[in-house]
Amino acid sequence: MERLKSAVPAELRRAVGEGLAADLPNTTSRLLAFFDNLPLFHQVMRELTDPELSLCRKDEGRAVELKGQGNACFSRREFGEALRFYSQALRHVPINPDRMDVNLVSAIYINRASTMHKLGLFRESLRDCDRAIAVSPNYSKAWYRKGMVKTSLKNYSSAINDLEVALNMEVTSLGKRNIEQEIKLILQKQENVTEVGTSNCDSKDADLPLSGQPQKVIIESISTPNKGRGMASTDDIPPASLIHVEDPLAAIILKSSRETHCHFCFNEAPADVVFCPLCTIPIYCSKRCQEQAVGDISCNQDAHLGHATSLAKLSITSSCKSPSSTLFAEHRHECGGAHWAAVLPADKVLAGRIMARDIEKRMLYGKSAAISGPNLDLVHHYDRHSPVNKLESQIYAIVLLLCLQNHYRSDLLWTEESLSQLVLLIFQIKVNSIAIVRMKSMDGGLELTVNRGVSAAEGANMCSVEQVRVAQAIYVSGSMFNHSCRPNVHAYFLSRALILRSTEFIKSGSPVELSYGPQAGEMHLSDRQKSLQENYYFSCQCSSCSELNLSDLVMNSFCCPQRNCLGAISESTYYRSKENFVNVSLGGSYVSKLSLPDISKVGKDMEEVARSLFGNSDVSLNIDPGCCMNCRSHIDVASAAATSHREASKVDRYWVFIPEIVIAIALHRLKEITLLDKTLILEALQSLKQLKKLRHPYSKALAQAEDTIAEAFVKIGDQEQAQKHCEASIQILEKLYHPKHIAIAHELIKLISILLSLGDTASAAATFARAEAIFSLYYGSHMEKILAYLGTLKRAVRCESTEAC
Template sequence: MKENMIKEIKRLLSEQHVSSHVCNTDIESPGPPSVSYGQNTVLVQASRAVDMSYTTEKGRYVTTSIDIQAGDTLIVERPYAAVLLPEHYLTHCHHCFGKLNIVYPCCQCVQVRYCSPSCAEGSWSQYHRTECHYLQLLHSVGIAHLSLRIVLVAGLKFLTSIMSELESRSVDPSIAGLDANGRYCRSYIAVHDLLTHLEDMSPVDVVHYTLTAQLLLKVLQHSGWFDRCGDITGSESTSKGNSPSSMTGQHKSVGDYIGGLLLRHILQLVCNAHAITELQYQDSGHAGLVEGKNQVRVATAIYPTASLMNHSCVPTIISSFQKDVLVVRAVKDVPMGGEIFNCYGPHAKRMGYTERQRCLKEQYFFTCGCEACLKGVEAEMVLHAYRCSGCDGPTCEDIDREPGTMVCRQCGATCSLDRTQMLEAERLFNRGYQCLQENRVDDALQNLQKCLELQKSLLYRNNRKLSETQDCLARCHATKGQFHQASKYIEESIGTVVINYGQESIEAANEFQKLSEILINAQEWNRALVANQKAVHIFEMNYGQSHDSVKILMGAQNELSELIKALKI
């Protein structure tokens, strides 16, 4: 009986890699976490551990009011408004962006779907009643669709009620966005007071955005949005004793005002929009073994509190999402008074210095002076370095010498780059990867093994290309059921991934999870448990205990622990 039980546990564990991501969407989420240290009385969607600060050079930004630790939850924020991307209409709720299990379609169009009647009703009453017949047009304007959504969520009645206030007030930039009670809330005022960067934009772009705002205003007029709220405007006009003829002029004034708000929000979104993402698995075509994960953009949103954080190419935080709720956690310790940095996209571990600077200047209009950028290209050269034939150290091109001249950073020796050999390694990798995609595993192994052998003779041991080849070889061996060999390649890859992305990066966690799944299939239970625990630690620090990846791995961890106890190993 005991032997049968052990066999059954082994079978379940060996299937863990197959079922874990398939069941991912069926796990019931407990809801967003609470912020660490209690709620902030000013930044009401943030922790008491942070403050809003201001200088004329930086504008508003976020600092720590106490010492914070990696893993602390600093912001839990619902968006003021958000728009689901069209490619996810069939799989996600149009209102809350949750994965669809039971589908409630829109009663007026065939494109939009919801997860519940409450989401359908909320969407219809807030914005979809207006947008329903114009979706194809709105898809064509890109991020400007979110500008329209902001106006619809705010509502004409509210926007006309603050029309005079917005047009006449002068705002102290240090307290912009605060309400009458001195709080920075999930409010229209907080969105309205975000910077537009109008002075930084090219005239051509401004004209384009202005025409787009005019188009969105026409959508509001043609949809009957102003007419549906006519009783609001009409009652105001009647109470002031205005005649019907004077109402036409007032209506035009309100239209111009709304058009101006649409343009303002388009300008703001260029720099302040956030991508809502979810972790999705790449299908390798074989039982889920050694699969990769990607953060896939699902929606675009505006989060006023998160927008206060300045950029660093080596950020202080990591963002994750539970449906449309943004959860911001610290990924490193920050002393009291230190600044909290977000990454606007160009991350030092994933993008080179020159490209980062170009992207930030083009979209966000500043030159980054973060820790990574101050080091320039020199610090990241090692991650793309070649191997010194004399001392095995990192060899990089010396820009002050003849093109192609390589200098070892360790021993100082010079050599020339063998471009023919590098092109051959690249050709072997591309051929091997294509064979793997076509499930021609033996051909893939042959090409990738030759590629790795050549790469090891040419590339420095921490070069990212080595880990890419090793990962593909692990997939090949796992596909053939050669799990011990697959685990060796993943272990080799982990060292390079850690050097490139960091010991507690998501990339490292993904590698440890792959290793654990392969070791389960190799029936190396203790090693599988250790790798699993490392993955859990990293995912939990970055995403919290309620994240699907953490819950899946914890389930596997419990099963492994029970098996090890049963086997007494």
């Protein structure tokens, strides 16, 4: 797109950049007219839409080549590499019924099934066997492999049945003798072993049920002077209530997750991924997800999509969805040879999916096939965007429109308003799209929970998880909820569905608000405001951004030089007016006006941190940078900040040497471990000591340093020190958030893994109960679906407690 952007004349570039939303019909039509006479533009469009130039088309020759590479790896017993090559071969092999080489497809499936059998992936191997049989029911090798996998699962009766089918289909005498020998061996095993049944159900193909439909909580749209349109409850809402479930209007996987997660349900992809039958772009965790994303491929893909009979196959119903929702075959229009969907940014492809949904809905019901786009009734803030964003989005809109027109051919009409609507849709997505996240374990910490007394020699880890963005989606109703830096509802995802659950008691008539990202305790006030302004174009006026609170006072602050004074020292200037407001400015540029909370409701911590601000309300007060908010002592705040940054960097420096420590542990080079212990851990502890002299006891930097050192002690096997520093980190975070915040629960999981390593089962059980109560508040009955490790951890805690008793 840079080539097209640089080709736009300066005068037209200026008109687009300075134009408002009302000017879009004029500027987009001028831009389109310019591109229509530009050879470079037609070259770019051909590169994006011509199947002959596509990088994403199916290629049988490439599939055969990859299969051969997989065979070579399998012969060398390099099963991991073989699995990768066989999967890539399946990605490239045509599997459209009109073009499929049945023998090639079934052979690749069985080769991959054999590889997964070698790797111990039995359920995945069985699914590939079933896929090969579906393609070629008389393929003896598929039945043979299926029987052998079931033998590994000790499902002997079913294994014999499959092997007998293979025996009947085998045409070579050698093959028949091999199968007969396997049947005899299984019969011998069956005599002495009680058969263990196994289900042939493809669990990956089953959608996650939404257990517990929304309670009868009625929420309604409201409008307030500060926040405009939002949502409120008409009744009191108890904590942990499920208040909203919604499937997306459209969703798209992020490019960073294309090779690791299913492109439809967005769950982590298994080893036996399946692919789009028409192109090589997406991967799916199951046939079910593939069919829901692509639609019924039995119809001729080259047929006109203007016919209602063809379009009807693109609308899918599924029991997994939230109530009254419908699914649309969102990937169908993006493949079949063209690769524009693989090249354009994810949010632009998302806009294309919304437009395609609207186009096909119109065509299905015999309406005009003009591109108009749905009226989402969402804000777009077009006029507030930069000239660069305006130009880029108009270019992308033109490219996207022509890509859609190329797919739908003569059935698609467009007008000046079509382009304008598409540009605004792109900006609506910028402002209103929601990131779909998954919880990912960062250290394989589950092993710690199933081995009592893990030592350094066994590779101990501190169990931790983080949120990973995997997809982007538009939820029309979900977009109506306003943001708060201290939200009263928690948003999470089951497959594609957005779930909202209350995390506290919400009084009737009160706003129901979620977090768009930064929260109080996680990010300082000025950083939150900057982030929200840059991404969503509003200045937050929630309670945490309009009233002075403890976390913003202390999270970036320094400690008072006077012993026993808990007063905070900031790099900002605080000016308290006689009207009980505080103006906060940082470097003279950022100014925020905050109200002072009622002194009778201020907690002891906050009073000790900033006692000066709660003094005589009739007197104005100015607290300069470096001045204690309690006793008014001074420090050189610039020097303190520089020293603090240097010492924090020394703590983080430990991670550079983690690989060396792990290698030394694995090779039992105890002298090296001792050396690293002295040179790194002691240095980190010394830096922590200096940080404690500089930073406020409730600061975020101190919590992060304590957490880093806790994990360092876990790595070298000193679990007692790890416990001490992990608990210190949690105590600080409880001040910045609140004791029932979900961030505290995730930190408690780290502590549980340490307590289990120490054999302190009573403390581990009590800590787990506390973490589980918090997770239940945020996730309810979906807790173990979202946090996959939680069930294993619970069983480990119970097992340890039982053995201790």
